[in-house]
Amino acid sequence: KAGGKGEDELEIRIEFGGGLHLLFSQQPRHTVHLPRHTPSPAASSDPSPEPTASEAADNHPATMRDLIRHMKRTILSEREEMFGEGDGVRPGILVLINDADWELEGELEYELKDRDEVVFISTLHGG
Amino acid sequence: KAGGKGEDELEIRIEFGGGLHLLFSQQPRHTVHLPRHTPSPAASSDPSPEPTASEAADNHPATMRDLIRHMKRTILSEREEMFGEGDGVRPGILVLINDADWELEGELEYELKDRDEVVFISTLHGG
Amino acid sequence: MSAQNDNAEAGPSSPHRPLKLEEYERYGRQMILPGWGLPGQLKLKAARIAVVGAGGLGCPVLQYLAGAGVGTIDIFDHDTVSASNLHRQVLHTTERVGMNKAESAAAAMTALNPFITPHPHSEPITPNNALALLRAAEIIVDCTDRPLTRYLLSDASVRLGVPLVSGAAISSAGQWAVYDDKGKRRACYRCIWPQIIPGSSGRCEDVGVWGVVTGMAGTGMAGEVIKLILGNEDQQPLLHLLHLGQNPLIRTIRLKPPSPKCIACGPNATITDDLDAVGYEAFCGGVEVDEETGM
Amino acid sequence: MSAQNDNAEAGPSSPHRPLKLEEYERYGRQMILPGWGLPGQLKLKAARIAVVGAGGLGCPVLQYLAGAGVGTIDIFDHDTVSASNLHRQVLHTTERVGMNKAESAAAAMTALNPFITPHPHSEPITPNNALALLRAAEIIVDCTDRPLTRYLLSDASVRLGVPLVSGAAISSAGQWAVYDDKGKRRACYRCIWPQIIPGSSGRCEDVGVWGVVTGMAGTGMAGEVIKLILGNEDQQPLLHLLHLGQNPLIRTIRLKPPSPKCIACGPNATITDDLDAVGYEAFCGGVEVDEETGM
Numbered sequence A, B: 001k002a003g004g005k006g007e008d009e010l011e012i013r014i015e016f017g018g019g020l021h022l023l024f025s026q027q028p029r030h031t032v033h034l035p036r037h038t039p040s041p042a043a044s045s046d047p048s049p050e051p052t053a054s055e056a057a058d059n060h061p062a063t064m065r066d067l068i069r070h071m072k073r074t075i076l077s078e079r080e081e082m083f084g085e086g087d088g089v090r091p092g093i094l095v096l097i098n099d100a101d102w103e104l105e106g107e108l109e110y111e112l113k114d115r116d117e118v119v120f121i122s123t124l125h126g127g
Numbered sequence C, D: 001m002s003a004q005n006d007n008a009e010a011g012p013s014s015p016h017r018p019l020k021l022e023e024y025e026r027y028g029r030q031m032i033l034p035g036w037g038l039p040g041q042l043k044l045k046a047a048r049i050a051v052v053g054a055g056g057l058g059c060p061v062l063q064y065l066a067g068a069g070v071g072t073i074d075i076f077d078h079d080t081v082s083a084s085n086l087h088r089q090v091l092h093t094t095e096r097v098g099m100n101k102a103e104s105a106a107a108a109m110t111a112l113n114p115f116i117t118p119h120p121h122s123e124p125i126t127p128n129n130a131l132a133l134l135r136a137a138e139i140i141v142d143c144t145d146r147p148l149t150r151y152l153l154s155d156a157s158v159r160l161g162v163p164l165v166s167g168a169a170i171s172s173a174g175q176w177a178v179y180d181d182k183g184k185r186r187a188c189y190r191c192i193w194p195q196i197i198p199g200s201s202g203r204c205e206d207v208g209v210w211g212v213v214t215g216m217a218g219t220g221m222a223g224e225v226i227k228l229i230l231g232n233e234d235q236q237p238l239l240h241l242l243h244l245g246q247n248p249l250i251r252t253i254r255l256k257p258p259s260p261k262c263i264a265c266g267p268n269a270t271i272t273d274d275l276d277a278v279g280y281e282a283f284c285g286g287v288e289v290d291e292e293t294g295m
């Protein structure tokens, strides 16, 4: 029902909390389709490679690193430095994969599975 | 990490609330592996067919009906009439597929997907 | 110079000053919230709500509805304050042990917010008087602990055409939902729970209950009431299942639409305004409990 | 013949009658719960807890801890009761507007349960006095509303080696978790939130807050405190994220273990008992807010 997902794609649900959605077209929820496999850096010298769905030997299964790169390229509507830092995200943003802190799952190296849910939040201070 | 799941199997997470776990070895949570395809009734006159993973033309994708049949055969430890009624469950038990009432999803005909979560609960009355 | 006196002098809600200055000050922190504002606060002030049960669920419900400024709150409870319930019935006090619970709750609500009007009722709600007693309410809130009353309040809400916010808690588990609304977009309690499963009707007296479980469920129910009055209730009908010590702590469930087979709200409903004819005792009592499983 | 007098006569917890008859009656409905019983109730009675902040989060925390029978509760709040906070600070009353909030909360707690001892403190907790004021507590509960105090209480809990139950609420969102325990199985607040994101430090005074959101978060925090005292806390460190009006209402998150890089609890920690040297003002104030996104 999410429409347009190919056999070689993963469907990933993304949610933002604590004001972060302001950076993503003010939408707290997004569904993105990501190729299951991505060319490994060694196989491509292009600094911003367009991933393909081919399963060549030097491709790797899509990881959180690929998702964040994909998000910056496709759904980030405001300035990147408010969200990202290097390959990852800015310190102070909590990243959750299927309701677990992503450090429990391997952070950037986590291999995404179809229907994974990824949440980005910042803390609250009121009381 | 759930161990032992084959390519032709679905991993389904099951949870019981409101006392129903007493019928299932007192375990509130179970993970079952179910063949992706099951022989259709027309293709088998055996009243309690053992499903196979083959994808013959007269097989159908596994549904909630197959899951409940599988549960009764494999994890139900107490008397069946306390849980099931016909192909389905006893009235008064709420069945949830991925946190939605199963009537929204097609009830017995719902085609299961890998990593679906199915919850069975009964109501509470205290206050 | 009590607030009520001021109120009498200034007169209520004149068109150019619909709230008194003290009310602006009191409610300012919620009026600046999105979807609230002066129109929202005036809706709350004009609202009349019936809360049945001033126990473990009713206490937080009444506390937060009073705090938010829900104008008129009918409180129904025929029971008296008991020390054995104070661990979870936190609106009452040790000094008021023996007082009617509706009266005790009303005293606490007035002390918190003198700008609202609680109406305590000590008579039990029965199939005979339910429609008459609840007719003035625009929302019915079920904070009781017996299946009989749950089905009675649901049927009354269907007959009166008002939403029902119904919650329950026992041991470490709780649940609540909004049932049944004017537009019939939501299922009624009977649509979802057409039959009682024997053994599920344990009472807090027998099984015990965590005070914080009634607290979270009751506070959640107060939130549903306020959202209904403000007109920003959840678009999908949701049921919340709470289980202390489990992950997730609360499961939010999408409910099905009204059942066409429902005997209370369906096209062939058999329940009419004659609630005395429903036979609640037989419906709730005619279940045999399996000794082994307690179900 | 008040309960305190009885208490003085009978003497506390003699070996053959560790609770008074009135306490058995009062706590019976929770003592029959699994994992509670007489040993659990005695643990609660013997416990000494510090709750910092008697506002929107503190009120339900204090109410349910008092109801459950937590023996000694230090309440810290240097603020006074204000009518503009009563929509969510439901333990106070209109009559007590102007009274110190810790004093007001203590009065309400004693009225609910005369068998517990609240100790109100009106002096602010500062980097200078935090360790001295909190040394007696076996759990610290953070119900404050400023980032500075949040990091201070976290650092104090690390230095004192006691768990921190920390919660927050603003607008329609809330969150709470247990941080930092004796066995160092849990991350501290700094491990999870090493840096403040500018703009996330909005205060309820500016943005507003739903009373039921502070209510649900505070009630959840009281549940964490009671589970910690009983010794049946969650086996995995969990963070609860509440968002009124969203599905799910509450998200339960598995937290990571302590961070080896943490400046408070890591192997190369730079924060010592000299909390005055930490520089909280600079840490919390030195963030520039982006005007466009408010972050």
Ligand SMILES: [Zn+2]
Pocket: C187, C188, C189, C190, C191, C192, C258, C259, C262, C263, C264, C265, C266
């Ligand atoms: Zn119905």
Ligand SMILES: [Zn+2]
Pocket: D187, D188, D189, D190, D191, D192, D258, D259, D262, D263, D264, D265, D266
């Ligand atoms: Zn740390």
